[in-house]
Amino acid sequence: MHQTPSNHSEKRDFIRMRIDAQVSLLHAGQVIAAVCVDLSSSGMQIKAPQRYQVGDQIEVSIDSDHPALKGLHASTEVVWIADQPGGQQKFGLRILAMH
Template identity: 50%
Template sequence: MTQRDRDYSEKRDFIRMQIETSITLTHDGQRYEATCLDLSSTGMQVLAATTLQMGDKVQAHIPSEHSELKGLDAETEVVRVGTHEDGRQSLGLAILSMN
């Protein structure tokens, strides 16, 4: 079952942490600096100046502020896209794997 096939209520079974931190997205060799608004064990919401589409596979990197801890590196899939008046996108990214 894909993330898109999951029932809406099931998607909310995981706690979302409000984090508002810098994130780098990479898609087809293009890098985008963005803001991660929230994070759960299965996905994240990101605000970015991109033109990504549903189904796009995106590498996501959140750097660690602590030298002892590795940052988050994940392969994700765009499962939701919303467009803001300023042209930025609100992206729902499902985590497919952690690197």
């Protein structure tokens, strides 16, 4: 079996699930409410009123309303940023570790 080296285009090989879920972002001691637009096994897209920079490390928590399911808690890193109208920002997070 032949394997090709990893490259940037492979990021789209992961299944992305659109969820539009409320999340809490913890960065530099500040907690910000935001929205997770979509989620994959390797990362997520977030829309937030707070501005971040590529390379920022952010703790993300998504609570579960279902008593049988635990929420998602992850350490992440900002990998891309897109400014939005009204001072908001969309950005991509790479999941570094799940807790």
